Amino acid sequence: MSQAYEISHLLAGVMLVTSFALLYQERVAAVLNAFAAQSITLALAVAWSAWSDNRPDLFITALIALTLKGIVIPVALHRTVARLGIHREVEKVVGVGVALMVGLALTGLAQALVLKVAAGMASHAREELALALAIILLGFLMMIVRRNAVTQVVGFMSMENGLILAATGARGMPLVVEVSVAFSVLISLFVFAVFVFRIRERFDTVDLEALDRMRGDRR
Amino acid sequence: MPGLYVSGVALGALAIGAAMASLVRGPALAFVYPLSALAAVVLGVVDLQVLLSGSEAAIRLPIGLPTIGFHLRLDTLSAFFGIVINGGVVAASLYGMGFDRAKELTPRVEPLFPLFAAAMNLVLIADDAYAFLFSWELMSLASWALVVARHTDPECRRAAHLYLVMAAIGTVALLFAFGGLAGPAGGYAFDTVRAHRPQPMVAALVLTAALVGCGSKGGLIPLHAWLPLAHPAAPSHVSALMSGVMTKVAIYGFVRIAFDLLGPPDWWWALPPIVLGAMTAVLGLLYAVLDRDLKRVLAYSTIENIGVIFVALGLALAFSANAQHEAAAVAMAAALLHVLNHSWFKSLLFLGAGAILHATGRRDLDGLGGLIRRMPRTAAFFLVGALAISALPPLNGFVSEWLLFQAVIAAPALPQAALHFASPAIGAMLALAAALAAACFVRVYGTAFLGRPRSAEAAGAHDVPLAQQAAMGGLAFLCILGGLMGSVLAAALAPVLHKLVGGALPGPGSGPTPFSLIAFDPARSIYDAPVIALFVAIASLTTLIVVHRLSERRTRRGPAWDCGFPDPSPATQYTASSFAQPLRRVYGAAAFAARETVVMPPPGDIRPARFSVVVVDHLWRVFYAAPGQAVLGLSECLNVLQFLTIRRYLVLMFVTLVILLSIAAVTT
Structure with missing residues (x-):
């Protein structure tokens, strides 16, 4: 049985590594690929818990993650990027080194927090929760260290991946919740997409700095 | 039950009158005042009957909040304040009946007048926190709408704005007071509140909140700033209601909370009302003496009288806490009688100011003068009011002031050192206030009515219509009657005094004459108004006769000396400003x-x-301007947050999240 936990930890760990990869990628296409990798790993992790814990409803969750986040959304974003012609380097607010250091600190914080707060839980569930929290925080961090609207969308989706991983780890989360989470993600993606296109139409760029300039902000 | 039934009916009539008046324009507005007067008379009679018979009536209406309902109760305390209020409403309505139908009735004022009167009555009979706050807010809003009736005047708008802000602060404070009274169980009906006694800390909170809430409505310094602006801004008969009557509703609120709902008092409860009241009395009159606007002087004098009443209430709390029931009854009787008396003479003075405003169109004292020749009746009535408010015997103001000083003199017998040593200082401040009041009204009367007119408007003044004279005359009559019959009034208060402080004044029968007012015992504290009035009358008449008889009446011829008036210009007269110098x-x-x-x-x-x-104005600077500046400065600082970029908002959220998570990680 412990082998099952080892494998699910491995998959969660791979997701965390892809989160770090998301932080240091410099090109939009690479960011999207890293995100697709993370989503596919998520689908694998969810499928593995569905199989090992004998909870067939989680297969649906895995399927949703795989099709929507692993394939449809990255492909759609790839096409958008290609159409808008923005596959150049993404401007960052802080350097890669700093972002990675902060990410490391956040991972440490997530570990320390979960190990303390969830002291009563079984150790394997605790580990998984800590990894999920670290992924969520890294997704948030990605949203604030990038200036590009597309990469912000990706950061947001990455947070969502962390949430679903946490939900899988927490036993007894009903399918309805997962479906609603998935739909909320879908809807927010649409909103983001609409915004991206509107920004593009108006400013000929998806760099958020254009928005700031429009409002007369100075940095 | 019958009392409340009639009350309810009359209140309903007032409300329907308001609704109809707001629907009907034009000539129908003229019916507002007769109907209001009629309803107020009915309510006043019911109140009087309840006060004299001591029977209480209660009812629970199935409106308001679902589980609380709307409790109403008419007890002797409500009945006494009901008499005060409905008396003022009758006088103001009578005054309103004298308005010119074509020119002076506006749909901005008349429909709200009965609403305001009804709301004040409703506050008195409210028997749960919700009903109380609802009617209190109704009263505030109705009076605010009356203040803002002349909204084209920027001064009026400023006054109304300040009033609204202060009223909101007061209501929030009262909300806290009732929250504290209700306790954790949340029993908002007054019966439930009476049943349990709050902890000392909660009692302190409730008392502070009640002082802020009721004090802001009554004009207790430093919460007074709106009052001298808002009261004069309203039409004069509404000013009379606001100053003479609505401030009494504030007193009622404090009495209800401190003496009835909060349970047996502790001695330290007495300190805040006494200290604030004494400061209010002196400062209010200093403002009044220096102001040159007639109505504003009257409003400042209202602040002074509220201070005096709060001192009396504080003394009643102190005596009550030490189980000195006779002394507590004296202080409480002083407070209640002053409530009644002030409602009469302040309404009279405001109606007089309204008459002057109507006749001359001016409120500035330095533009008036010589009105005693042009408005003789108003002058006579105003004189009675001015004498009464200056607490001269044998008028009614003296009765309550005398009782108050009896209570102050008895205060050194209190065991607590703080009260023991404070009482001489309080007495000195009250004496100063009384002297300043006399100076203030000599100044007002002398400048407005004596001398020669200082403006063309004052020279062309004429007396007001009969209904308005009747309103003032009735109040002047009450001031005289209340002065002579002070002992009867005090005896009628006995059920209220028993209810609030568990004691009463010795009855009038134990004195030498049927009308002797006795504070403690006939040997050392007795005031016999009719005898004094008789003495004053005989002495004055004798002096008059002697002077006329003995003085030389033969016409003499001498060199021209200008009679002290070398210059015919009225500008050479003593003015309000020079009197105040x-x-x-x-x-x-x-x-x-x-x-x-x-x-x-x-x-x-x-x-x-x-x-x-x-x-x-130091008070304005410290208590109003400085907090206003602070709030503005703070919002300027926070304003930056309004214009951040999306990414920075995200950073703020993220940093907050990380900090909270770190705290959770460290503390667990």
Whole structure:
């Protein structure tokens, strides 16, 4: 049985590594690929818990993650990027080194927090929760260290991946919740997409700095 | 039950009258005042009957909040304040009946008048926190709408705005007071509140909140700033209601909370009302003496009287806490009688000010003068009011002030050192206030009615219509009657005094005459108004006769001496400002940092010399301007947050999240 936990930890760990990869990628296409990798790993992790814990409803969750986040959304974003012609380097607010250091600190914080707060839980569930929290925080961090609207969308989706991983780890989360989470993600993606296109139409760029300039902000 | 039934009916009639008046325009507005007067008379009679018979009536209406309902109760305390209020409403309505139908009735004022009156009555019979706050807010909003009726005047708008803000602060404070009274169980009906006694800390909170809530409505310093602006801004008969009557509703609220709902008092409860009240009394009159606007002077004098009443209430709390029931009854009787008396003479004075405003169109004292010849009846009534408010015997103001000083004199018998030593200081401040009140009204009366007119409007003044004279005359009659029959009034208060402080004054029967007012015992504290009135009358008549008999009546011829009037210009007369100058020099320098500067042109220059006075209102600066500045500064700082970029908002959220998570990680 412990082998099952080892494998699910491995998959969660791979997701965390892809989160770090998301932080240091410099090109939009690479960011999207890293995100697709993370989503596919998520689908694998969810499928593995569905199989090992004998909870067939989680297969649906895995399927949703795989099709929507692993394939449809990255492909759609790839096409958008290609159409808008923005596959150049993404401007960052802080350097890669700093972002990675902060990410490391956040991972440490997530570990320390979960190990303390969830002291009563079984150790394997605790580990998984800590990894999920670290992924969520890294997704948030990605949203604030990038200036590009597309990469912000990706950061947001990455947070969502962390949430679903946490939900899988927490036993007894009903399918309805997962479906609603998935739909909320879908809807927010649409909103983001609409915004991206509107920004593009108006400013000929998806760099958020254009928005700031429009409002007369100075940095 | 019958009492409340009639009350309910009359209240309903008032409300329907308001609704109809707001629907019907034009000539129908003229029916507002007769109907209001009628309803107020009915309510007043019911109140009187309840006060005299001591029977209480309660009812629970199935409106309001679902589980609480709307409790109403008419007990003797409500009935007493009901008499005060409905008396004022009758006088103001009578005054309103004298308005010119074509010119002076507006749909901005008349429909709200009965609403305001009904709301004040409703506050008195409210028997749960919800009903109380609802009616209290209704009263505030109705009076606010009356203040803002002349909204084209920026001064009015400013007054109304300040009033609204202060009313909101007061209601929030009362909300806290009732929250504290209800306790954790949340029993908001007054019966449930009476049943349990709050912890000392909760009692302190409730008392503070009640002082803020009721004090802001009554004009307790430093919550007074709106009052001298808002009361004069309303039409004069509404000013009379606001100043003479609505401030009494504030007193009622404090009495209800401190003496009835909060349970047996502790001695330290007495300190805040006494100290704030004494400060209010002195400062209110200093403001009044220095102001030159007739209605504003009256409003400041209202503040002073509220201070006096709060001192009396504080003393009643102190005596009550020490189980000195006779002394507590004296202090409480002083407070309640002053409530009644002030409602009469302040309404009278405001109606008089309204008559002057109507006749001359002016409120500035330095533009009036000589009105005693042009408005003889108003002058006579105003004189009665001015004498009464200056607490001269045998008028009614003296009765309550006398009782108050009896209570102050008894205060050194209190065991607590703080009260023991404070009482002489309080007595001195009250005496100062009384002297300043006399000076203030000598100044008002002398400037407005005596001398020669200082403006063309004052010279062309004429007396007001009969209904308005009747309103003032009735109040003047009450002031005289209340002075002579003070002992009867005090005896009628006995059920209220028993209910609030568990004691009463010795009845009038134990004195030498049927109308002796006795505070403690006939040997050392007795006031016999009719005897004093008789003595005053005999002495004055004798003096008059003697002077006329003994003085030389033969016409003499002598050299022209100008009779002291070398210059016929009325500008050479003593003015309100010049009358106030000595007082301003003595007290103003300390209280208001008053500075006088004289700019004298050099010899040969034909420019006139300039005299100017700068007065700084410290209270406004400290309690209003400074907090206002602080709030503005803070919002300027926070304003930056309104214009961040999306990414920075995200950073803020993220940093907050990380900090909270770190705290959770460290503390667990």
